[in-house]
Amino acid sequence: MTAKNDTADTPPLRQPSVRAVAMPSDTNPTGDIFGGWLMSQMDLAAGTAAARRAKGRTATVFVDSMSFLRPVHVGDEVSFFTDIIHVGRTSLRIKVQAWRQTRFEETSDKVTEGIFTFVALDEGGRPRPLDPDAKSDA
Helix, strand or coil: CCCCCCCCCCCCCCCCCEEEECCHHHECCCCEECHHHHHHHHHHHHHHHHHHHHCCCEEEEEEEEEEECCCCECCCEEEEEEEEEEECCCEEEEEEEEEEECCCCCCCEEEEEEEEEEEEECCCCCECCCCCCCCCCC
């Protein structure tokens, strides 16, 4: 695991797992970014962390604790940070935080967070054990 920033008002002090710019095609009728777009980006970030830790194929099996804290607007750059919070025999739980930065400011706001559960898969798509001693940079 990597070092965490203990201040809840600032993003973690590391590179994000994924960074994306919210585009007009990602909006709902009121002009805010769809929650589904944010959730899919979070799943990509968590999936990257899971695959690195599992050293192979993984699949999302559960999402819980989703919190949408603030809206995201077109043009915002959104950074997705991951932390592996639990490693089981075949599964991993990964916390994902999404932070937005507008095009015109240097400050960031946390907009979303959630916990994603992944299962490591073998070549046949069946759950496989994780190496309990492996480390990850998630």
